[in-house]
Amino acid sequence: MSNNSYTSDWDVYFCYIEDMPAFMSVDLGIAPVAPLADKPTLLEIVVGLQTIAENGFPGNEEWEMLEEIEDAVVSTLEAKIEAVFVGKTLSNGMRSFYFYTGETLLFEQTMEAVIAEFPQYRIAYQMQPDEEWNIYQDLLYPDEESLQKIYNNRILKNLEEQGDQPFIPRTITHWIYFSTKEDREAFSAIAKGEGYSVRLEEEIEDQPGKPYKFVLHKEDKADEVTINEITLKLKEMAEQYNGEYDGWETEAITEYS
Known part of the structure; x- marks a missing residue:
């Protein structure tokens, strides 16, 4: 049985992903209890930006819509499949969200419902085993x-x-x-x-x-x-x-x- 008791502690930092500038947002507060044994599956949701500056980041007019998408994705996955939101990246024309969960049967159905709310955006998703939370530890968590x-x-x-x-x-x-x-x-x-x-x-x-x-x-x-x-x-x-x-x-x- 895992210990899911922790206090979220979000922060953001700048780095490079494959030589492209990136902003990383991560929940530092979950690190002391990670990985959670009952959340062994990684969920990744990728949103393609519509207005992309030369540095790969969105134009000023797109931030509000990205926040709406984030709110919808996070609230829906937390409510429907008890997913834990651990981080997000912004780089190379894409906003990516990362979750861990133990419930996968309703993931595709849940995501299709969210995607239907934003038909103007290209939104892709995938899930994969990650019992050790390697993506959180190696990609999202700061050096x-x-x-x-x-x-x-x-x-x-x-x-x-x-x-x-x-x-x-x-x-x-x-x-x-x-x-x-x-x-x-x-x-x-x-x-x-x-x-x-x-x-x-x-x-x-x-x-x-x-x-x-x-x-x-x-x-x-x-x-x-x-x-x-x-x-x-x-x-x-x-x-x-x-x-x-x-x-x-x-x-x-x-x-x-």
């Missing part, structure tokens, strides 16, 4: 770099809502955890050479795996480009010493002092 950028953007959005002026330098604090004290000390020497100051070093006894906590800080701007560059570099540096980068924080700066 480590994209996931870090997602978390960065969430913090930056919160700062923006507070009136933050991102190009004003301020103290930015980072957390990293290590497996051994020796790894932490080796990383510390490198980080100091990069201009970081140590704020805290401690051992957390009830945290297995990486109990050696390391908190460092530095004056930096908090715009998207700078933050992505900083965090990805720290993440790479930490991994060289068996460390795990665990995020950052800063205060909103609303005006020059």
Whole structure:
């Protein structure tokens, strides 16, 4: 029996699919319980765009209709066959939706009813076994770099809502955890050479795996480009010493002092 208890947590990121630019939307919240044993079948629904820009994305006038199609597909499959909506892609003139389900007998009938609502669109669908949820794990779920950028953007959005002026330098604090004290000390020497100051070093006894906590800080701007560059570099540096980068924080700066 699978554990279907989770909280949806949707986000979007940019990447490339077969050398074409793509926007990926994925439910990150289902990852801790995936794959669901009672949802072993993948459903893929592909909508052909009518107005396609040079980059493969739709024209401005088509977004509203795509949202209508999405609402119809999602609400119908959830209600009729208890399908779980896990992600969608937009690339190369196509919008694709991905679901997992345990009920397949009514899938074709259900989709034909949805397609009849949008006769002006080319809508195709298929189902296939995917017990391990490989499409969710390998296609939809972001890689480590994209996931870090997602978390960065969430913090930056919160700062923006507070009136933050991102190009004003301020103290930015980072957390990293290590497996051994020796790894932490080796990383510390490198980080100091990069201009970081140590704020805290401690051992957390009830945290297995990486109990050696390391908190460092530095004056930096908090715009998207700078933050992505900083965090990805720290993440790479930490991994060289068996460390795990665990995020950052800063205060909103609303005006020059």
